[in-house]
Amino acid sequence: MKFASSYEPGEYESDIYGAWEASGIFSPKITSLPIDNDGDGADDREDSRGTYSIVLPPPNANGNLHIGHGLTVALEDSLIRYYRLRGDSSWYIPGADHAGFETWVVYERELEKKGHTRFEFNRDELYSRVWNFVAEQRGNMELQLRALGASCSWEDLTFTLDENVIDRVYTTFEKMWNDGLIYRGEKLVNYCPKHRTAFADIEVEHEDEKGTLWDIAYQYEGGEIIVSTTRPETLFGDAAVAVNPNDKRYKKIIGKMVKLPLTDREIPIIADEHADPEYGTGAVKITPAHDFDDFEVGERHSLERIQVIAEDGKMVNVPDEYYGLTTTECRKKVLKDLKSQNLLRGEKTIEHAVAHCYKCGTTIEPMLKEQWFVDVEKLAKDAIQALKEDKIKFYPESKKQILINYYENLKDWNISRQIPWGIAIPMFRKIDDRATDEPDWIFDRRTNLREIEKAGVKYIRDEDTFDTWFSSSHWPIVCTNWTEENLNPYYPLNVMETGADILFAWVARMIMMGLYVTGEVPFREVYLHGLVLDAHGKKMSKSKGNVINPIDLVTKYGSDAFRLGILRGRSAGLNQAFSENSVISGRNLCNKLWNISRLIQSLVDKADEESESYSTLNMGEDWICREINDCLDAVEKDMKEYRFSEAIETLYQTIWDKYADWFLESQKLYQNTSLLKETLKTLLVALHPFAPFVTEAIWQNLDWTEGFIANAKWPKKLKYDPISAENFENIRIIVSEVRTTLAGLGSGKNAKKYGLLYDNDSLVADNSLLIKLLTKVPTINTLEGAPRGLRLALANRELYLDVPAKVVEDYKEALTEKILAVGRELDALNMRMMNPNYIDKAPAALVKETRDAIKEKEALIARLKTQLEII
C-alpha cells in the first residue's frame, strides 16, 4: 500500500517540486511566433492567443517572504496552473527587486552595526558591496517561492538590475529626454535628513500630530504685523510676509517692508490668495526654500529662495549664533530670543499633518534640490484615455475610477535618488566651462564611467540613481522580452495581480510606461488584493508581534493547506483577517482527499475487471456525475471572474459533502471502479490549481494515472442520466429525514433498534440496502396492516419508523412544533398568493413554484396531523 493513513506534506512537497522543475513543464517555449500575413500587426492565426502570462511582482531580493507574498503566490499560481491545465501556454515569470531604497536601508544598518558609515566609501564601492550583500540573500527568497508551490519558469527570472532591464530603462529615458519629457529642475523635494535622499510624494507618510502655532511680530516703521507659524526656525529663510488680497485688515500695508526678527534683513508684505484670513492672524511668513506652499508663492512673486537647513539637517546661511544647530535646537533658541525681544506674541496647540519618512519615521524636510523630473502630463493623459476606453478591466472595479482620479492630480515625478544602490542615471554634466556652446547635460549610456569626453568636452556623471519605480514600471515589458521588433504573444500580460497598496506607485506607472514604450497597455486585467490582517482584523506589524510567517505555516500544515487557507474568505481589494483556522481547514481537506484516494485505490486493487471507459450504473453514480459537472461549471466561471474563495468553497463541498459523504458511502455496496477512477481524476485535476502538491502526490501514487497532474488536461464533463440523478435526490431526502427523526428521538443508538416501514414505495423497496447503509436502520420492510410507529415528515411518501407507542407519545411535542413550523411557512406562501399583484407581475414559473410548494406543505401538514391524532 503506497498510501499512508494520513497525508504528510513534508514527505512529498520538495521532491514533487524538484520533479516538476526538472521536467521543464513550467517553462513554456514560445514555439510559434505570430504569423502576420496582411501586415496589420495582428496575429492572423485563428487561435492567436493560447498564451497566459503573469509576472510575479518581484519580491525584495534582500530578505524573506512575508504573508502578503504568500497570498500573491496563492492567487497567481492558482491562475497560472488553472490556465496551464486548460491548455494555454502558461508563463509565470519570477523576479527579484533590488528595491533600491529598501535594500539600502537594510544595508546601511548592517554597515552601522560594523561601525562604518556610507561616507567612508565612494559610490562605486558602495554599489559593489550591496551587490554582494544582495547576492548572499537572494537564494532564500527563491527557495521560499518554491515552497509555496509557485510554478515559475525559473530560467526566466529577471532581476531589476539585469543588463537587459538597465538597457530598456536607458532606452526609455533617452526617448523621454529626446521627447522633452525629462527635465532637471530645482524644486522642493521631500527629503529625509537621516537617509539623505529625496522621495517621491508617494513615499511620504502623513500623520496628524499635535503641534504649536506661534505668533511672531514682524515690525516696520510705525507698526507691526503678527504672523502665525509652526516653524519659527525657518524664519531666517523668509522672503516675504503674505496676506490675503481681500483681507481688509492688511490692505493698507501691502507693499511695506518689514524687518525680519533676529536679523537686519527687510522683506516685503505681499498679497497672495494663499494666505487664509480665517487662519491664525491671517498673515503668513513665506519661506520658499522650506515649504511647498511657500515655494509656489515664491514662484508667483519671484521671491528669493534662501536655504537655511542643510542636507545634514543643520542650520546654514543664518547668523553665527544659530549656525550648525539642528532644527530642534535652533527652534528653541529662536523662540527664546524672540521672547526676550518681546516679539513672541502667543502660542496655541494645534493639530496638523506632518510628513514622515516611511522607513525611519524622521520628519520630512522639504528641501531645495536639483533633481530629474518626468513631465507626466501627457503620460497621465494617455493612461486616463486608455482606462476610459476600458482597455484594462479592474478587480475590484472601483479601483479604476480611483486610479483615474490619481492621474488627474498627478504632479511631475521626481526620479532622482541620492542613494548608491540602484540604476545610475545616464546623464553627464559638463565640467568644461569654456565649452559654452555645448549643453550642460548630455545623455550617455556609459554609466560605468565617472567621466566621459565627447567632442573634446569633459563631462562627469550624475551621482544619483533612479527611483525604483522608474525601472519597475517597465516590468511587463522587460519580463516578456518585448522589443520593438518582436510581436510578442505574451505581451500584454493577461493579468497584473498585485497589492492594492501599490496601485499608484506601481500599477499606475506600469500603465503609463507601457503605453509610452509599446503603445499598448501592459496588461488586460488588474486584480488587486488587500492586506492580510491578523485574526482580529489588525494590521500585522513587528512591534505588535502579530506577524505570521507563511513559511512557518507551510512547514506546519503543508503548502496546499496554506494556499487553501489564505484564499478562503478573501475577495478582491479588501483588507481581510486571516487565521490559522482556515489553514487547518485546508489541511483537513488535503487529508480527506488523500484518504478518498486511498480508499479508491484499494477498491481498484480488489477489482478484477479492467474497464477503460466508464459508464454509470445506478442513481448515485448519475447524481455524482451531475454534481461534479456543476462544480466544474462553477469553478470555470469563478476563475474567469477571479472568485478564488468561491471556487475553493465549491470544490470543498463537492469533494467532501457530496463525493465522500454520499457517493463513496453509496459505493460501499458495490463498486463501479471505472467510474471511481474517472471521477477521482476529475476532482484531482479540478483542485490542482489550488492544492498542487497533494493532488500531485496522489496522482503519482495511483496506479492508473500518467505523467504529472500539473501538466494534465482540464477535465471534460461527465456523461450521466439526469432523471436517474434526480431520483438520488429523493433518496437523500429520505435518508436525511430518517437521520433527523432518529436524532430527535434521543440517543443515536435508537437507529439500531427501529426498523423502517414503507407503504407502496418502490424507490425505498428497490434501494433498501442503500438506505440501510446510509441510515443504519436494521430492517426495511413493507407496512402490513394499519399504519404504526412514527410517520416521517415527507409530503408524498408513506414511511414510518417502527417505534413503540410510548416513544411516539414522547415525540408528540416535537411533532406539534413541527406542524406549527410548517404552518408558518405555509402561511407565508399563502400570503404571497393572496396578493393579486404577485400573480400578475411575478414570473409565471415562480408563481407555479409557489403553488406547488403550498400543495406540498398542505399535504405534509395533513399527514402530520393524522399522525398526531393517532397518538
Place this chain on the structure above:
RNA sequence: GGGGUUUUAGCUCAGCUGGCUAGAGCGCACGAUUCACAUUCGUGAGGUCACAGGUUCAAGCCCUGUAAACCCCACCA
C-alpha cells in the same frame, strides 16, 4: 479637507443580473464509532442581514439619509 471600502450567526467571511424558507468554515452542544480518514461520521442550537426612510408583487441585494470601523489621497501656515 476630499475620496473609497466595510457593516450578514460567538469569530472570519459567502450570498454574482432583486425571487431567501439567508449559507459556509471555525467555535459550541448532543450523539456515533475502531474494516479510507478523530485531520472522522451524524444531528442540532445560534441571525428583526448596522439604523431610519423609500422604490417594488417581492429588498440582505436597488435609491436617499444616518451611524460606526478601516483605508487612501491632500501643502493648510
